[in-house]
Amino acid sequence: MLKEMYYWMMYFIGKIGKTEMFGFNSFLLISMLVFYNILTIVMLLSYVFNINIRAPYFQENSYLIGIVTGVSLVFILYLVLYRRRNEIVEKYSQLAGGRRRLGMLLFWLYCILSCFLVFGVGINLFPTPAG
DSSP: OHHHHHHHHHHHHHHTTOOSSHHHHHHHHHHHHHHHHHHHHHHHHHHHTTOOTTSHHHHHTHHHHHHHHHHHHHHHHHHHTGGGHHHHHHHHTTOOHHHHHHHHHHHHHHHHHHHHHHHHHHHHHSOOOOO
16 A cells, blocks of 8 residues: 555655655655654554653653654655655556545545654644643
């Protein structure tokens, strides 16, 4: 499914005229969305299992944890998506009309829900302290 989301990201970025590096730009945007998904899962798990992510250990090392997670994610997605972008384009450019519309709809739902969920969960479960 992630490969199809990557294809649609390349498709729409190519439509707006950014054809020089649309594969790489799409790769970076999909990486950001997947990072949002991981962040949402971490926030939900920390809330459900009552893990204090505001503890001194986590706050002092939050940049390091974020950088290691981000770099690992980008490397894995590079191997899975960016290196195989030509295969992905060949596979998903041949979709039929109804399946194509469904893919576009799911792509936009994925993008919108990923953004809303990360901020919605973060704001509602971890409000900023008054001060």
